[in-house]
Amino acid sequence: MRELTFRGFLSSYIKQLSVNDTVDLQTLAREAITDNPRLKAPLLLYAVEYEKIHLLKEKIPKGENAAELIHMLDALSEQNVRDELENGKLPEEYQKVWNSYLVRKNAPKRDGDLKDKMRDKILALQQQKNCTNYRIYTDLKLNPGNVNSWLKNGNSAKVSFKTAEKILDYVAGY
Amino acid sequence: MDYDSILDRLDKMDVEAFTTLDTPDMYKMIVVGGSGLILLGTISRATQDIDAIDASPEIQHLLAKYDANLRVSTYINNFPYNFEDRLVLLPVGGRKILFYTASLEDIVVAKLYSARDTDRQDVISESVLKKSTGRNCGILLWMKMRRWQVR
Numbered sequence: 001m002r003e004l005t006f007r008g009f010l011s012s013y014i015k016q017l018s019v020n021d022t023v024d025l026q027t028l029a030r031e032a033i034t035d036n037p038r039l040k041a042p043l044l045l046y047a048v049e050y051e052k053i054h055l056l057k058e059k060i061p062k063g064e065n066a067a068e069l070i071h072m073l074d075a076l077s078e079q080n081v082r083d084e085l086e087n088g089k090l091p092e093e094y095q096k097v098w099n100s101y102l103v104r105k106n107a108p109k110r111d112g113d114l115k116d117k118m119r120d121k122i123l124a125l126q127q128q129k130n131c132t133n134y135r136i137y138t139d140l141k142l143n144p145g146n147v148n149s150w151l152k153n154g155n156s157a158k159v160s161f162k163t164a165e166k167i168l169d170y171v172a173g174y
Numbered sequence: 175m176d177y178d179s180i181l182d183r184l185d186k187m188d189v190e191a192f193t194t195l196d197t198p199d200m201y202k203m204i205v206v207g208g209s210g211l212i213l214l215g216t217i218s219r220a221t222q223d224i225d226a227i228d229a230s231p232e233i234q235h236l237l238a239k240y241d242a243n244l245r246v247s248t249y250i251n252n253f254p255y256n257f258e259d260r261l262v263l264l265p266v267g268g269r270k271i272l273f274y275t276a277s278l279e280d281i282v283v284a285k286l287y288s289a290r291d292t293d294r295q296d297v298i299s300e301s302v303l304k305k306s307t308g309r310n311c312g313i314l315l316w317m318k319m320r321r322w323q324v325r
Contacts, residue, residue, distance in 0.1 A: 013222070037292050092245075096222075096223055099223070099238070100222035100223055100241050103222075103238075103241040104222075104241075106239075110186075110239055111186070114186060114189060114190055117193040117194060118189065118193055121192070121193040165185075165189060168189065168192075168193075169269070172192075
């Protein structure tokens, strides 16, 4: 699976945040300064990442909060944004976006590690409760080969996360 | 991130607590903010992080990994003093962590108290106001009577 990039994350995030489900800068700028202030920080980061700072500035409609958005954009464009984000030096509204990106990017590894922890817990519980693999795959109607491959050999690809959870809950309640 | 995605992340946090904390104790986390409103079914907007106003100390090291945080706990005074009497238990977890949200009324009060435009946006949401129908909720009925406006 391809690793999630910050650009890719921002692109999808601002589209989700937008009430118009768009990445059109003019529409996003208008939303950000009127009824969707949540868009501001992600939109500015998007403009920086995609080198669209000047374009975004042109698209910001005149209005009550336009000056504030332009000021935020100017402040951001003077910095090495990536470095500042990685070192936790930008204001909280930008760091939140960056932190969310890191969590999303690291989710596959996090979930893989969690599956390993689940296996360790299941094996420990099986010993305590004398619960066999046979009992697990029979009562849960799971594929015996896959269950054995995971529990005996640690082959994590053989069971999904949901199935691993089912097994964990079953053995915990045995 | 929608309702199912938030629940999925909370569930994984619970699994991790269950597989790594070797104590007989149960722990607690109270979700508020936008995630709280999403979990209460009143709004469905995008949000990435999960704001918690309280989490047992033993599980706090897990929060960042699941994009949850306790930043909003500094605004605890925005909540009614007895908001914990009205917590809503969430249908997730329960192996090691019990997850709650603050009640709709308490989240709305806290957001009204906030100076942030982003909090105001959630509160004036039509679906939040509609949810007050038939409930004896002073603050939400007051808002409906006043036809609460953004500007």
